[in-house]
Amino acid sequence: MFSFFRQSKRPARSQLVTDAMAPATAVQEDACLHLERACLRAEAGLGRDIPRPTLRFDIRGKTAGMAYSSHNLIRLNPKLLEENPDIFFTEVIPHELCHLLAHSLHGKVKPHGKEWQTLMRGLFGLSPRTTHSLDTSSVSRSIEYRCQCGPVPLSVRRHNKIVRGDTRYLCRRCGDYLQQADTR
Template sequence: MRLPSPIQLEQVQQRLDDCLALVQEQLKFTPPRPLLTFTQRGRIAGTARLQANEIRLNPVLLRDNLHEFLEEVIPHELCHLLVWQLHGRGTKARPVRPHGAQWKQLMWEVFGLKGSACHRMDVSKVQGRQFNYQCRCGPVKLSVRRHNRVQQGVTYICRHCRQSLQAA
């Protein structure tokens, strides 16, 4: 795994510091500084490990999409940690959802971002081998993991036509 350049790493660290300063200014709350690691794999840009207070970033996607990471991914993952620190799991009657009301409110109030659960980055460099399947809608690609599960008897259903996917 090749890490982003030293300049990119410095920019990411600086953006995290800037985000933490915004949180302190806007919320009058000083959160603990999260550990920033570059161990996220696959098509995911980043994840927040709540109990470990860690933000994991995908180094491959970061190298090619620095602007998106600085503007969206770092605030996105930091908001997950903040929601955990401020609200915990919520209650049984009102659980805290990963991209729920509390998260959206923090994204907007602190960073002025609408926030989205998914990114739109090109993942072709990090996408693993895919297998062709078919439904009424047309061809569908499945990952190695899902293909192996199909081989073990799991059935996947198309989200659009609700037909089970068949190997092409």
């Protein structure tokens, strides 16, 4: 069938989310728009079209974002995004996009290697930092354990290792094994 409209070679706008992970808040919608702007900036800097990544809001814990180059996917932590939208828009989204671009342009490379660092500086003018400095107190859970000294908070990760029987932890002060406190 003949079409009067010219087909664009530009890829379709970002597949922003999967149906199950649709943006639920205005800040998540803004994150989608900032990803699109970052893609446009990257295209201008690289002089070529780039495939738009899928954006999901389903990471939990202290991680701000993750990029999956094999799926052209960026996952963001919705709780940290709501608490720190400006940092996500200016740092986290470009950081994760640069991971996808580094893989797309250079193949398998170190996650925070020279290629990624060059993209961070060159495309977005950002310092190539590998960790964030966000306040994670709202997403940090701890489980209370006890020893002879008193209560000792342990991270969920350490608690799960104890539950699985992978390890036991000693108190640094008294040397006694930590026991989970009563949850009554």
